[in-house]
Amino acid sequence: MDQPRVAGVGLTHFGAHPDRTGRDLFAEAAASAVEDAGVPREDVEALLYGNFIGEVTESQGHQGPLMAEAAGLRVPATRYESACASAGVAVREAVKRLRSGESDVLLVGGAERMHNVGTRGATAGLAMAADDLYEVRAGVTFPGAYALMARAYFERFGGTREDLAHVAVKNHANALENEYAQFRREVTVEEALEAPIIAEPLGLFDACPITDGAAALVLVSGSYAGEHDLDAPVAITGSGQGGDSLALQDRADVARAPATADAAEEAYAEAGIRASDVGFAEVHDCFTIAEVLAIEELGFYEAGEGVGAARDGETTREGDLPVNLSGGLKAKGHPVGATGASQVVEATRLLRGDHPNSDAVPEGAVGLTHNAGGTVASAVVHVLEAVE
Amino acid sequence: MDQPRVAGVGLTHFGAHPDRTGRDLFAEAAASAVEDAGVPREDVEALLYGNFIGEVTESQGHQGPLMAEAAGLRVPATRYESACASAGVAVREAVKRLRSGESDVLLVGGAERMHNVGTRGATAGLAMAADDLYEVRAGVTFPGAYALMARAYFERFGGTREDLAHVAVKNHANALENEYAQFRREVTVEEALEAPIIAEPLGLFDACPITDGAAALVLVSGSYAGEHDLDAPVAITGSGQGGDSLALQDRADVARAPATADAAEEAYAEAGIRASDVGFAEVHDCFTIAEVLAIEELGFYEAGEGVGAARDGETTREGDLPVNLSGGLKAKGHPVGATGASQVVEATRLLRGDHPNSDAVPEGAVGLTHNAGGTVASAVVHVLEAVE
Numbered sequence: 157m158d159q160p161r162v163a164g165v166g167l168t169h170f171g172a173h174p175d176r177t178g179r180d181l182f183a184e185a186a187a188s189a190v191e192d193a194g195v196p197r198e199d200v201e202a203l204l205y206g207n208f209i210g211e212v213t214e215s216q217g218h219q220g221p222l223m224a225e226a227a228g229l230r231v232p233a234t235r236y237e238s239a240c241a242s243a244g245v246a247v248r249e250a251v252k253r254l255r256s257g258e259s260d261v262l263l264v265g266g267a268e269r270m271h272n273v274g275t276r277g278a279t280a281g282l283a284m285a286a287d288d289l290y291e292v293r294a295g296v297t298f299p300g301a302y303a304l305m306a307r308a309y310f311e312r313f314g315g316t317r318e319d320l321a322h323v324a325v326k327n328h329a330n331a332l333e334n335e336y337a338q339f340r341r342e343v344t345v346e347e348a349l350e351a352p353i354i355a356e357p358l359g360l361f362d363a364c365p366i367t368d369g370a371a372a373l374v375l376v377s378g379s380y381a382g383e384h385d386l387d388a389p390v391a392i393t394g395s396g397q398g399g400d401s402l403a404l405q406d407r408a409d410v411a412r413a414p415a416t417a418d419a420a421e422e423a424y425a426e427a428g429i430r431a432s433d434v435g436f437a438e439v440h441d442c443f444t445i446a447e448v449l450a451i452e453e454l455g456f457y458e459a460g461e462g463v464g465a466a467r468d469g470e471t472t473r474e475g476d477l478p479v480n481l482s483g484g485l486k487a488k489g490h491p492v493g494a495t496g497a498s499q500v501v502e503a504t505r506l507l508r509g510d511h512p513n514s515d516a517v518p519e520g521a522v523g524l525t526h527n528a529g530g531t532v533a534s535a536v537v538h539v540l541e542a543v544e
Numbered sequence: 545m546d547q548p549r550v551a552g553v554g555l556t557h558f559g560a561h562p563d564r565t566g567r568d569l570f571a572e573a574a575a576s577a578v579e580d581a582g583v584p585r586e587d588v589e590a591l592l593y594g595n596f597i598g599e600v601t602e603s604q605g606h607q608g609p610l611m612a613e614a615a616g617l618r619v620p621a622t623r624y625e626s627a628c629a630s631a632g633v634a635v636r637e638a639v640k641r642l643r644s645g646e647s648d649v650l651l652v653g654g655a656e657r658m659h660n661v662g663t664r665g666a667t668a669g670l671a672m673a674a675d676d677l678y679e680v681r682a683g684v685t686f687p688g689a690y691a692l693m694a695r696a697y698f699e700r701f702g703g704t705r706e707d708l709a710h711v712a713v714k715n716h717a718n719a720l721e722n723e724y725a726q727f728r729r730e731v732t733v734e735e736a737l738e739a740p741i742i743a744e745p746l747g748l749f750d751a752c753p754i755t756d757g758a759a760a761l762v763l764v765s766g767s768y769a770g771e772h773d774l775d776a777p778v779a780i781t782g783s784g785q786g787g788d789s790l791a792l793q794d795r796a797d798v799a800r801a802p803a804t805a806d807a808a809e810e811a812y813a814e815a816g817i818r819a820s821d822v823g824f825a826e827v828h829d830c831f832t833i834a835e836v837l838a839i840e841e842l843g844f845y846e847a848g849e850g851v852g853a854a855r856d857g858e859t860t861r862e863g864d865l866p867v868n869l870s871g872g873l874k875a876k877g878h879p880v881g882a883t884g885a886s887q888v889v890e891a892t893r894l895l896r897g898d899h900p901n902s903d904a905v906p907e908g909a910v911g912l913t914h915n916a917g918g919t920v921a922s923a924v925v926h927v928l929e930a931v932e
Contacts, residue, residue, distance in 0.1 A: 177677065202785075202787075203787075208605060209599055209605055211597055211599045211600050211669075211672050212599050212600070214676060215668075215671075215672055215676045215680065216672055216675075216676045217596060217597055217625060217627055217672035217673055218625070218626060218627035218672065218673040218674075218790060218917055218918050218921065218922070220625075220626055220787070220922060221626075221787050221788060221789065221790040221917075221918070221921035221922055222675065222790040224787055225789045225790060225794065230787060230788065230789070231787050232785035232786055232787040232806075232807075232922070233626075233787045233922070234624060234625075234626055234633045234637075234785075234922075235624070235625045235626060236622060236623070236624065236625075237605060237606070237608075237622075237623045237624075237625055238606060238608055238609075238621075238622055238623060239605055239606035245622045249622075249637060252640070252641060252644065252646055253640060255644075256640065256643075256644030256645075256646065257644075258640055258644065280603075281599075283603075284599050284603055284604055284605035284606065285605055285606040286606075287604075287610065288602060288603045288604045289565065292603065397590075397620035397622075398620055399590075399591075399608070399609050399612055399618060399619050399620040399621045400609060400618065401609065401613045401618070402606060402609040402610040402613060406613065418620075419620075529606055529609075530606050530609070533606065533609035534606070534608060534609055534620070534621070534622075
């Protein structure tokens, strides 16, 4: 079985780009990735592209062919959509194709544009990741859904708003030097706690922002990398996906996120590692409580034990297991359909040593990315390792 | 390399179901497919699901997990979207996973609901398969786009509205006995020619209808079928995908559809066949001119020679190469995100001998399905064969 490599990575600045179309954003990220890979454009065999709600924000479906053309390619192109995990499933499908020998060179990525429809439009659009009939029409928005999960967690395991504030503080600190990040400003625990409540117990600093942006990757088979003597020192050694009911009401336990555990189990088995082998992780912190659930379901912490990790310095850049060195969705930003690819970009940069926070990654560390859709009805996990 | 089999098929009635949700429709098709397959539900490893514009028609993205639950499954679930080829790309991805040994049992399908948003809403939604900035805002709807292609074809190669009318007459005749079809009434050439013009030279009978419906398939690896002694006599022996620019303006030639030729070339090579080996085909006749372009690009006819095929009886049920024995999108209907899977359902039934038109399929015939997105910016081709 072939071991796929990350040959090239590309990102736009994450933030507000109300004057730039999705295709404009993706074209920039794709061009960067192709240039970084040093692969002839004509070798790219297909585009696997993630986008969540282009129909709503740009009246644009069928973005696969549109984005292939924006990337200067005339190749088969498919859009993958699993809400906030859209690019994660695209990366996973690419890994499958490269491993099986079906393909040698693939462009993978995603883009999302949301500022152009305003906060109200973006909130309505994001709600489409939840169950329209049984959640949204009952008044549940995404901050509300994660607030329900946080309440259930606090009731069962304990934990405080201050614990969650430490997650935000950590991720903002990590984003300070990240040139692609939407927010490059420190926040304090006091500032986070004093911010307006958006859905009890979550305040403004518990939520990621609305973000426009794009991310792209050139993924190649190990055999192609070898034959073409590519500088592609990062391999994707494991990939897993988990699923759960879309609506919270259909879950056995609102304080857990088992789709993440399923995805991790599969990815670890493929990579031949255990959770304790992971050296750093980019996890899906759309809300601070989501990071807590993620690091537990990924097996880094027992259930109920992850809520103090940031507070105790265990997941900070100085800790034993740095989480979201990029700044995470919280501070780097969350252009929904791009996020899963962006996490792989960041983990690659961290492993290659060309990320501003690479010094927090020990030699030989195993990296992990975790991308979740909705209230973790979808989850995708990838394991990345530096190879010779 | 494993040879994937179609183990089970399921369809809803195609037509107007304004009172049924997408999940309700897909649940029915999925239950039929699982029952037809005789596979334990717990063996199903993932759902690969096609949908085009659920965000617009049902305010519902992230339909993968929703539809998995509707099918009674808690498995990784991904939505694929390539406009009208959404389920086609889902089928193709499933074939890749089964061939490579990544999976043994997959549920694949799609659903679309459009009547609930009315003709205006459906037309606006369908336009999202074209380039919003450079086509739709210039006033191009889908009938308009295909009318441009028909005009270009007529100018270059000749052909008449009457030639196209024969395509509609043929497909309506084929649907007469199909219990799932939206239209089960004969039309005559005269009736088609006298119908209102919707975009010169296309009249009402040159266009497929707006359709609600769902389709599902249980696809299994050949090894699983063997080990479990399944009655799964149809194999998918070839799969191909092609891409083109989204907008017509960026094409070298508006009278051609090269993405179909690319998809066919790949599928034929995999199956080890030539175009002349194909015995019957389900092709993407969203408009009558689309069927003409399809049978040419698939290699059944030279460019400019396909327009008279239906008129001359070559593609009727009595002809040498029956096309759209199901009734096609034209008469059976076109629930957009379901169509690609529905074509594989119909080809399977035709090969198994349990389709009302199976008697038009000679013993040992090779079947083909062709699913196109937008103005053939995406195209997917599958080859199906009866095996021992």
